Amino acid sequence: MSTNTNELLEIRNLRTSFRIKDTYYPAVDNVSLTLRKNEILAIVGESGCGKSTLATSIVGLHNSINTKVEGEILYNNQNLVNLTDTQFNKLRGNDIGFIFQDPLSALNPLMRIGEQIEEGLVYHTKLNKTQRENRVLELLDQVGIPNVQRVAKQFPHQLSGGMRQRVMIAIALSGKPAIIIADEPTTALDVTIQAQILDLLKTLQDEIQSGIILITHDLGVVAEVADRVAVMYAGEVIEEASVVELFRNPKHPYTRSLLKSIPQTNSENEQLEVIQGMVPSLVKLPRQGCRFSSRIPWIPQSAHEENPELHEVAPGHLVRCTCWKEFHFEDEEGSVNQ
Amino acid sequence: MSFMQVEDLKVHYPIRGGFFNTVVDHVYAVDGVTMEFERGKTYGLVGESGSGKSTTGKAIIGLEKITSGRIIYEGEEVTNARRKRDSAYNRDIQMIFQDSHSSMNPKKRVLDILAEPIRNFLKLSPQEERKRINELLAIVGMSEDVLLKYPHEFSGGQKQRLGIARAVACNPKMIIADEPVSALDLSVQAQVLNFMKDIQEQYGISYLFISHDLGVVRHMCDNISIMYKGRFVETGKREDIYTNPKHIYTNRLLSAIPDIEPETRNERKLERQKVEAAYREEQHKYYDEDGKVYPLKSISDTHKVAMSVDEKERV
Known part of the structure; x- marks a missing residue:
């Protein structure tokens, strides 16, 4: 185990790239995350943001011919990225359990x-x-x-x-795994069954004290079970915080827009927030600057960092880029300078 | 005034087996559904998988054979009727499918996909037709340069919007939307729902909105019916269902919806377990001996709940 006994799994600068016509395009780019003992870490994002690729990278389910995994995934003082299949077989199912979306x-x-x-x-x-x-x-x-x-x-x-x-x-x-990775475990289920499965996961976790990485696109599920949340967009983690902090005090424009687009109790006849444009495809993804900037064009370019980094804005609350400071929704005040 | 009534609609599928492959039993997919539709309103149909909500939608539009019951559209019975292909009912009731990709012919261009209902129902000259198609694209916020593209060139949200454009092509009175957003991401879902609301305001269309997502239904619908095993357990205005649910099944469904309030999740979990325990213990009171839902009884002008005869007396 690494320095702190509470840390189960440490992901450092992970980059998973897929080969398309002899060029490698990173689907997961420079992701660093830590999973602690007895914690549910939720990874949220829309389709194509790289959340499932991240999960399969951890357990080495990628084909080495078309995929390149770089960086470090530290578990028990060994780097999972360099393991051979035989070594992985000892880990998978024993130290790391995996729950798939479609049983x-x-x-x-x-x-x-x-x-x-x-x-x-x-x-x-x-x-x-x-x-x-x-x-x-x-x-x-x-x-x-x-x-x-x-x-x-x-x-x-x-x-x-x-x-x-x-x-x-x-x-x-x-x-009796130390780590469980659950990739959309309740997406295919009805709400009542979903509630039962989520309660079950939580109870079991209390019993066996493992760390769970929960991958989901459903912010409701996150609010029900997660302890910490990492939001991914276009292969990067753009915000990371404790669950209460993220829902009470979201900072990144993407997180704020997502939360506003949920059809909610008190917005019955209002218009839902729509994020302009769409997620750029893997090939067309800009490699420079803030990846979210093209979807909030009314925010001046000067608000973005040239090479957006994760900044700690409150204890344990990380936000990528500086554009959140000047961000406002399009229909809010200040939209004139668009 | 309602323009369309559905009376005691039943769709049963025979189960064949045994000697000579005779009919041994039936699947009671839809088992006595009564609804009324008014102009410009949205009707939600909610239930778990297998509850018969999609079958109800398909039966209304004529894609399933109706076993018994009647559908009356503007005073005329249209149940299983042999209709002309260009009858008013076929024109006025349209459908949006869950999987918009498989509902479009992959060999046709957008131009032809959108033109198909227009060519079937409206007699327009080629110029007028082109004008109408451009109008439709404007309604769903797409530019004219998509006309020569094929369905696979679009993203899921765009395809769903084309599906909406196709459904509104002939100014329908009602659109049956079968899980229109359940395959879409959150931000795209928001966009499609906004379009559906805009179109409703502009053209006074009614929706039958079939979904398992109670959050989306709450956002969209004026009237909501909860379905279980082919019957309604509760039906009423949005406020009736969400603030004053009477049937234990509705309660159970509502308590299972995840909320985005992480602070109160432990209370919600306890509440959920309480409802679940109550559901296990008391469900026999809410269903008859065969496990079927009782007939609906009115408890206010708008709110109807399924209950047995003696329970009616208690209320």
Whole structure:
């Protein structure tokens, strides 16, 4: 473990680039994040901002032919970026659990639920067959599945969406991981089931004290479970703060616009905030200056930094670029100088 | 005055099996839905997956065969009717689909996609048609240089806007929007919802807004119906549903919506668990022996709740 015992995972200057016609384009650019023990770190952003690429980089799911991962991901004094597949196999499922968005395509349709959970135990533990079977039932029980004996013998298609996601969580938990990465774990579920799964994640985390990286696009989910939040835009972290600070005191124009575009209780007949333009594609992304500047053209160029850095504006609250100081919404005062 | 009524709409799918592949049972996808539509209003249809909300929408527009019940449009019955392709009903009721990409012919250009309803229903000269298409693009905030592009060249939000433009091409009276924004990002979703509201104000269109997102429904709809197993459990004005929910299922659904208030999340969690426990214990009171929802009873002018006969007496 690194200097501070509370730090589980430290990501430093991570850059994951994809090859498109012999040029590498970074989808995750210069991201530094720390995951502490017993903490839920949410990574929020819209599609294409690089949040899932970040998650898959941590567990080494990228193909080395078309993808280049640079930087450092420190876990237990080893840099995960340089690991070989054999070394990774020891970590995945044991130290790091992964929960995928769509449990139906992540589970093997031809294997019984019990066998799928057992698979990880075969590789990572020295338990014998009976012990493993007992552990499987224990795990299923832990994630709140009724009739564990029967469910262990069923196939994924026989379960409902919520139950399947619970099975995914049971698989992720099977190695008692220090880190769980949950990539949009509730996006495919109904709200009532979503609430149950989120409550379950939170309860389980209290039990096993692991750190969770929760990747989501839903700010409501973030407000319900996260402790700290990192907002990503176009491959960069543009704001990082504790959850209360982020919702009470958002600074970056992107975060503020996003929060204003949620259809909310008290804005029933108002117009929702719309962010002008769209996320530039990976190839066309500007490599210089503030990446958000093209979407807030009414803010003068002088407000942006030339090479935007993360600045600490309050303890633990980081904001990229300086444009937030002069930012106002277009329809607010000051829009004349557009 | 309502211009369209749906009376006791039922859509049942047969389940075949056994010897000679006979009908052994039915799936009661929509099981007795009654609605009325007024001009310029938005009607929300909310429910979990499998509750029959999309089937209701499809049955109304004529994409599903109706088992029983009636749809009356401006005094004329249009249920399962053999209609002429250019009948008034087909012209006046339009649909926006969830997945706008698969609802557009990939081999057609935007020009032809938008022209199709115009060519079907309105007799316009080529010049007038072109003028109308340009108007439509202006309504959804797109420039004229998209006309010769193909659907795959657009982003999800743009495609959804083209879907809206296509739906409003013939000045419809009602648009059935089946999860129009659930595949979109937050900021794009905001844009599409704003367009839908603008168009409604300008042209007095009614919407049947089908969604599972209670936040979006609250933002958009005047009247909301909550659906469960093919029936309505509660229907009423927006305020009726959100401030005074009566049915335990509505309560459960409302308590499960994530809120963007991180300070009060622990209270909300306790509240949610309380409602969930109450739902498990008391749900037999709210559903009949077969697990079906009771018929709706009025508790005020606008607010109707499904309840059994003896419960009616208690209220």
